[in-house]
Amino acid sequence: MVRISSNWLNASLLTLGLGIVPMASAELNIFACEPEYGAIASELAPNASVYSATTAFQDPHLVQARPSLIAKMRRADLAVCAGAQLEVGWLPMLQMKAANPAMNSTDRGLFFATDHVETLDKLDKVDRSMGDVHAEGNPHVHFSPERLLQVARAMASKMEQLDPDNAAAYQANLKQFEQRWQAAVPQWEADAQELKGKKVIGYHSNYRYLYDWLGVEQTADLEPKPGIPPSSSHLASLLSRAKQGDISAIVVASYQDRRGADWLAERTGLPVVVLPMTVGGDDQSTDMFGLYSSVIGKLKGTVQ
């Protein structure tokens, strides 16, 4: 009974809302903070209108709470974001300015991926002198195939909650995605066998979950501290570290400046590889499957 009156109220509010087309309720309007969550949303709701606030070439920590994003969030039914404070510098401002009640509560149209998985590297104590670290753990969970599936399942439930009429379709799409995903994971694992035990220098802890899955070790970061760009003194210390000879490559994500990596590569002879951070980061990464294949392929191609 509550649902009926609530729907009636929604309908009348929509009519008052000057020009929101009622059929919008049939297909979800989805705001993705990062492309990976937009890609998962598209798998589950192929007909939904999905807008990604960032690209693979933008640092998701540093996004402007710009007018276009406010306008998009104003009209969204569902926002899918990483959470764990990744978007702390801009999402709260969008929520405040978008004047869309659905965007304010995870009980309604707000979805944080990291609410549904166990994150790595949680911290008991966070201090700014440690750099830009998150107490809730590393938020870049989309490179863990298992966690990604957990996120997809939770996201499908969220979609069912928001759009119960299409619940069966979301479940069917989830099943299909699960099957394809579970079939792909062993192939990637077999493919990445040779990466196990390899050591790399990274820029930031972007690929923490990928390495955790594949058994790669990121021995050092180009950043002296998370969020702080490489300094010459820190690069010099990496140079002596790299000279120990056990490191296979320097890895940079698609949105990161590669000058520090190139400097180090020149002096150590180590190869530099730029990996897509997310969907859209290179030609192959058109969806999550392409992204995983691309990242593994590029790592293998470099580390050999």
Added chain:
Amino acid sequence: MKTTSLFGQAGRISAVAAALTATFAAAETPTLSNPLISAVLDGHYQSEDRILGREKGFGLGETELAISANIDDMFYGKITTVLEVHGSETEVELEEAFIQTLNLPAGMGIRGGRFLSDIGYLNNQHPHTDSFVERPGVYRAFLGSHYFDDGLRFNYLAPTDTYWLLGVEGFSGDSLRAADESGEREYETVGVYTAYTKIGGDIGDSSSWQLGLSYLRNENGRMSAHEEHGHEEGGHAEEEHGHEEHGHSHSAAYTGENMYGADFVFKWAPDGNYKYQHLTVSGEFFRIEDFMPLEEHHEEEGHEEEHGHEGHGKDYMQGWYLSSVYQFSPHWSAGIRYGQVDTQLMHEDHFDAQKLKETDVMLAWHNSHFSTVRLQYTRQDGTNFDGFTDDNIITLQYVMTLGAHGAHQF
């Protein structure tokens, strides 16, 4: 995982049920025991006095302490106190103490209490996010650097693909009152009304823009004819503080009945990635009209008034600035700004034109997002500003924030 039945409960219909069941989530998830608490430290050394701005020597700018949190599922609240040092005295000023609705439908929002007016581009931003030591001259002259007041705002965000915001505000207007020359002036208790609109969007992945128009009606902004003679500054809202108070007065130095504003901002970053490089170009224009005392003054002393009009007294005051700031690495940014203000100084029965031209060049070092050290050179060229000559000003400033600092505006 929340089920559909819970969704039913937490629907728009029952705020009480929602308050009980909904876990309210922002990215920082402030909770009862964990509101956002932040402080801003701002200090400087300046080589000369700035017209309508900071004094020379060592000094503190706005030392700010802010607490904010969602109050419940319906309201957000924020308190910002500012400590200001005037010579040997330290004053505590409440700059913000407002509540903001979170759950109104159809893009509506209401803010009440004390808050920064949303007119113009810079006004609703906290000064510590600025790229220069001081607000442009036009802000210092017409808005007391940044206009905050006790009032009520209603705004509406249109459900359009292009950002389109409309808003109206009503304020007490105390800090924008024209001086009481007679000592018997009766001010309107709701003195200021504003209306504004902003539109904005993206151009590709790399560029974003916003345009704004604003209007401010100030019922108490018109000057009154003064009866006793004396060399007083026309329209100065706080006569008693006079020149002593550069930099710390939040009262506008020049007021009028109607003020019109236009603003724009354009931001660019390679691929829209703001981490390494980005450019911000912004500009604003404000014009004040209807500031001269009303007719009875004309009738009594028509000759002088006419002289005023012919000689120096334009019947408007206006100012503008254009600023460009480029962050060329995560640690460094540089900027240039030029601005002009044309004001009218009431001198007995006529007006003298004043003009301030300012050129600012700044270089800032950012150790992180939370700490900035800035070196700024200003060339100020003032005409008819009592006690000021043309000056070259060097300012060294730090601005640092500590605690859980909230997200920044565009």
